[in-house]
Amino acid sequence: MSNKIKITLPDGTVKEFDKGVSGYDIAMSISEGLARNVLSAKVNGQVWDATRPINTDAHVQLLTWNDPEGQNTFWHSSAHLLAEALEELYPGIKFGIGPPIENGFYYDVDFGDKVLEGTELEKIEQKMLDLARQKNEFLRSEVSKKDALDYYNKKGDEYKLELIDGLEDGSITFYQQGNFTDLCRGPHIPNTGFIKAVKLLNIAGAYWRGDEKRKQLTRIYGITFPKQKELKEYLELLEEAKKRDHRKLGKEMELFAFSEKVGMGLPLWLPKGTMLRDRLETFLKKAQVKAGYKPVITPHIGAKQLYVTSGHYEKYGKDSFQPIAAPGEEGGEEYLLKPMNCPHHCEIYKTKPRSYKDLPLRLAEFGTVYRYEQSGELHGLTRVRSFTQDDAHIFCRPDQVKDEFIKVIDLVLFVFNSLGFENFTTQISLRDPENKAKYIGSDEVWEKAEKAIIEATEEKGLKTIVELGEAAFYGPKLDFMVKDALGRSWQLGTIQVDYNLPERFELDYIGADNAKHRPVMIHRAPFGSLERFVAVLIEHCGGNFPLWLSPEQIAILPISEKYAEYANKVYSTLESNDITGFIDHRDEKIGRKIRDAEVKKIPYMLIVGEKEAEEERVSIRKHGEGDVGEMSLEEFTSFFNQKVTDSISNK
Structure with a gap:
């Protein structure tokens, strides 16, 4: 009976290896550089630990940080690292579940009577990094249902016991890194040393198993990266996302609202x-x-x-x-x-x-x-x-x-x-x-x-x-x-x-x-x-809609009340040409009016004062760019219509 198996790689290459070869071993046969970056391996369509033995012919894809499944494995292991850090810092706590999510991971934790403060997150991050530097391997072991129950009964963790109760004997696995053991199907990265950058993002409440009648656990969200530079870029992206948050912009731009009296989730x-x-x-x-x-x-x-x-x-x-x-x-x-x-x-x-x-x-x-x-x-x-x-x-x-x-x-x-x-x-x-x-x-x-x-x-x-x-x-x-x-x-x-x-x-x-x-x-x-x-x-x-779609395309900004009549004339002329907007008649300085129009992301601001009223022209400012110049109403209408055409030119 042959001790050899055939491994088919994504490009169709077939290589022969001894039974028990791992994804890491396969990567080493290609290059050391690849092996250093392998996080997990997809074996016949299932993601495995990179160190798990393969004993039959298989199609294998080696997964790195550049693969979504590789990132998923990385963040799954990071959730376990968070749990290990928490158990060292807060002995006696109990754990729910800690899955990877689209960006990062979370862990649901029962702290007992303690309330975790946001100020403690930095301390937990540092502990995670200290543990990551130990480069502890993620060790997979198959355990019987009896042994799994015995372990968590001794530990006194009712959440894990409930999870085990729903599992079939023969399908239960534990993972251990350092002094921490968790009930888990895996897969995991080879060791904690791959995790170089950590950020715990926020704390929330989460009912156990989503049941509002059960205890509310503390959910800690986090994200990790193999390089500090990638964490820095991600946090910058988060800041930009906050600026673009549709709930914030929807309120500032007066697009939609919610009312408790109307009901939750009813815009x-x-x-x-x-x-x-x-x-x-x-x-x-x-x-x-x-x-x-x-x-x-x-x-x-x-x-x-x-x-x-x-x-x-x-x-x-x-x-x-x-x-x-x-x-x-x-x-x-x-x-x-x-x-x-x-x-x-x-x-x-x-x-x-x-x-x-x-x-x-x-x-x-x-x-x-x-x-x-x-x-x-x-x-x-x-x-x-x-x-x-x-x-x-x-x-x-x-x-x-x-x-x-x-x-x-x-x-x-x-x-x-x-x-x-x-x-x-x-x-x-x-x-x-x-x-x-x-x-x-x-x-x-x-x-x-x-x-x-x-x-x-x-x-x-x-x-x-x-x-x-x-x-x-x-x-x-x-x-x-x-x-x-x-x-x-x-x-x-x-x-x-x-x-x-x-x-x-x-x-x-x-x-x-x-x-x-x-x-x-x-x-x-x-x-x-x-x-x-x-x-x-x-x-x-970011709220800067295509010009054809923008609900308010222009803001007419009279410098003072003296030019209200001319502002009304401008508005009527443009409205008759299907250009929508409003006149800011407030008793405010023009600088304030411009700033407010910028916040509301009005595409074009038309400033009217003494000179504009006398010459029947308007001074144009473009959102985010500044002065465009002076135009007659006829010139602006042509200019505007061309811009609308440009904004829908790919229709």
């Missing part, structure tokens, strides 16, 4: 924010009409049976739906706030018989929906309980699916290009083949739907990643992951292929053979939701 769109929304809606509606979509409007509520038929009620559970009326008399119907638009659109499709010649039928609606999000998960406009989707559903024949899918991709790309989102990737979300019970529909229809998405993305030449288990319960989908100006990734547009809702709603059309056939449904939303899209757009452009 109020102010006049300027409503103008912004209207322009986005108008922009997409025009594009949709050109693409053959037909507008529809559906109610904000629906009978419970509608969502039972669609399968949403069963899959999402009653806690996600908000009942609004349940008449007490026998046979009374229960109504729910609408959590999605697709069931309503299925019923619109059924309003009359359809022929194969009628398809594709493209129904579009800016529909407001309502979903109950936990209060702790609400965040500005990015996580709300009421939001408006730029929703549409395409009903088509099976032979039309790929072409329709490609047309939707084109529409999404048009939207992104028009608004400056040029850096994005696409994620194909497929079924988890190991857990098909999560989904509705036959294997045959799933295979057809998945194939259509993969072929469409290949034909468009999109850069894609494939994620198993991320599909919607009724069908696979394509999500657009957009990077903003700060390099942060956001999931915005989505397209989904659905063979199942047409089946559940018994939709049909008469084919060329004069027989009944089932249509296929494509769900799509280029914005995703207006709320989330506006939030991302604000942070992407």
Whole structure:
């Protein structure tokens, strides 16, 4: 029996090694420099410790800091380092969970009666760095369920005991570094010495297992890097992100607000924010009409049976739906706030018989929906309980699916290009083949739907990643992951292929053979939701919207009250040329008016005084740049319209 195994590398190279070879050993066979930078290894699609033995033929990818999975491993190990530091500084504390997150990590900790102060974070950071310099290895060991329970019973950590109780014997692993041991599946970096820079960012409360009836633990967020320079750059990025925070800018620019009396997670769109929304809606509606979509409007509520038929009620559970009326008399119907638009659109499709010649039928609606999000998960406009989707559903024949899918991709790309989102990737979300019970529909229809998405993305030449288990319960989908100006990734547009809702709603059309056939449904939303899209757009452009989109394009600033009449004339002339803005009639000095207009990010400031009134001209300032010069109103109108054209030239 051979003691050799074959390792296939990402470039297709096949190398032969002895059984028990590790990712680190494979890296050493390539170069010492690579080995010094390997954090973990992807073995047959699963991320392992770089030091874990490989005993069978395998496809192996060596992961470094430049790979997302490598960073994930780094931050997972950093969470363990934080826990080790905390246990040394605060003996007797108890631990919940400590996972990596998109940027960094956190650990949930029970400090007993102690309240951790923000001033203590620096001391914890220093302890983490002291421990990291010891270069302790992360040692993996498999333990029986009995031994795991015995260990944490002796330690007196009820949170770990609860976690172990839900695990199967034979699948439990511990990791140890230095004097600290933790229940963990891994993987981890080779040793703590890779961690060179540490910053603990903030402290928050977190209920154990997200249950508000359980104890609230202390959640400590942090981030680490292999170089101090990278931490410095990240902290500078955080400062810039604070300046761009859509909640801060939304308030300063008077776009939206929240009210405790109205309710948490229910945004109020102010006049300027409503103008912004209207322009986005108008922009997409025009594009949709050109693409053959037909507008529809559906109610904000629906009978419970509608969502039972669609399968949403069963899959999402009653806690996600908000009942609004349940008449007490026998046979009374229960109504729910609408959590999605697709069931309503299925019923619109059924309003009359359809022929194969009628398809594709493209129904579009800016529909407001309502979903109950936990209060702790609400965040500005990015996580709300009421939001408006730029929703549409395409009903088509099976032979039309790929072409329709490609047309939707084109529409999404048009939207992104028009608004400056040029850096994005696409994620194909497929079924988890190991857990098909999560989904509705036959294997045959799933295979057809998945194939259509993969072929469409290949034909468009999109850069894609494939994620198993991320599909919607009724069908696979394509999500657009957009990077903003700060390099942060956001999931915005989505397209989904659905063979199942047409089946559940018994939709049909008469084919060329004069027989009944089932249509296929494509769900799509280029914005995703207006709320989330506006939030991302604000942070992407720092509130400096494209000129065509800006709700207030000009501010007319009279130097004193004497020039109010001329300011009104300027305003009327420009308004008649579809240039929107306002006159600042406040009894303030011109310097203050300019500063306030800068804060509100008004693209152009038109200053009017004695000279301008006499010559019927305006002095122009551009936001962030300063003086542009003097112009007549006719010259400014031409100048402005050219700038609008420039701002949408990539449409």
